[in-house]
Amino acid sequence: MSKEAIVGEGVAKGATETRRVTRLIRLPEVQHRVGLGRSTIYRWMAEGKFPKPVQLGGYSVAWAEDEIEGWIANRLN
Known part of the structure; x- marks a missing residue:
């Protein structure tokens, strides 16, 4: 397995930027952060x-980590 696959980043052939996979975090981690x-x-x-969560199925939801980090950064400004 390549290092890019392990850290969730990879480069498509011909791409000039790395692509980052958004991590989804559940309510306890959101509350902690x-x-x-x-x-x-x-x-x-x-x-x-x-930010609103994304539906995972049934009653399960999670938030995009990037959105939560952005919300925190806006609160600090």
């Missing part, structure tokens, strides 16, 4: 103040 509780996260999502 942003320092908010479940109720606040879901209330802020309803108010449009927090």
Whole structure:
């Protein structure tokens, strides 16, 4: 297995940039990263103040790690 496959990055033939695979993170990790509780996260999502998750199937959801990192960076500015 190549190193690119292990770290989730790869280069397509003829591409000039590396392609990064977005990691999905579940609610406990989101809570830990942003320092908010479940109720606040879901209330802020309803108010449009927090990124919405993607549906994984059934009642399972996860957030794109890049969106959460972007939200944190915006809060710090």
